[in-house]
Amino acid sequence: MADPTEQLFAADAYLSTVEANVVAVDGDGAILLDRTNFYATSGGQPGDTGFLERADGTQIAVTGTVYGDPSKSVIRHLTGGGVLPEPGEKLILHIDWERRHKLMRMHTACHLLSVVCPFPITGASVGEEESRVDFDMADAPDKAEITSQIMRLVSENHPIFTRTIQESELEANPGLVKSKNVRPPRGTGSIRLVCIGDDANVDSQPCGGTHVTETGEVGPVHIGKIEKKGRENRRFRIRFGALDSS
Missing domain, CATH: 2.40.30.130 (Elongation Factor Tu (Ef-tu); domain 3)
Structure with missing residues (x-):
């Protein structure tokens, strides 16, 4: 092997x-x-x-x-x-660096959305121009307000870094896992965390994906649509560019 x-x-x-x-x-x-x-x-x-x-x-x-x-x-x-x-x-x-960088920015934006919406994640998909994140939540918030809160985190330009913890540390801190249905892979003894903010004061969660190193690098993003997918499931579609207020 x-x-x-x-x-x-x-x-x-x-x-x-x-x-x-x-x-x-x-x-x-x-x-x-x-x-x-x-x-x-x-x-x-x-x-x-x-x-x-x-x-x-x-x-x-x-x-x-x-x-x-x-x-x-x-x-x-x-x-x-x-x-x-x-x-x-x-x-x-x-x-393909242009494509990868878009995915890095988008994946980071999805993390910021999970900070603004601290609900269990039931599904997610990262795309080059649009991504979706599904949350277990009963009521849909205002997309303009969510966009504003995400862009505040972007404009504050928080550092993004990774660190490794032991699986036992994750067991002791189950709140680090935001996904409701998927758990980080086990068996290696260690878990990779993606952290946002000095001393991870904005967010910290297990993730194996690629991300930018500062929230400011995400650039303008907005919530394009919030859809109802079940009695207590809301799908957020996050897109590049500023929110059209017209």
Whole structure:
């Protein structure tokens, strides 16, 4: 069994380009690498796209990134013909940085929404232009007020960082988990927290996704719609750009 892929994006989400070695290529043409800056689909955030550059300059397009087996190994969905790289070959990995940065900003905005709306999260999906977060809440608040509170956090430009705690610490602080139906993966002994604010005074929650390093980098966002999805479930659609007050 191959060693798990080193997930460089977990420590530095701004690595747009990095070198890696091919570990294996499976029968479907998916490539397993020893290290990667490509985020794999999980936690409501889609996997990265981009391309793999070979030594002769040819490119292999990557249309998606997913987890393989074992779960910490990362494989790619590839497009185009040509000869696939061989195990041991060195590649330069290029993520679609413009797309990734949008997803980082959006994912961070979703965290800010969960601060403004401190209710159990029943579902979430991060997108390039619009994301959704579902909350277990009976009454829908005013979308303009929620937008205002999110933008206040953006304008305050709080730092965003990660830290690691032991699983036992999470057990002792169950309130860190905001998702009602999904729990952070266990078994490694440690949990990655995404923290917002000095000393995490704004927010702290388990998350394996990619985020910006300051709330100001999110830029203008707004709540475009709040939908009723069940008796006590509200779906918030968060979008880039200022709220249209007309």
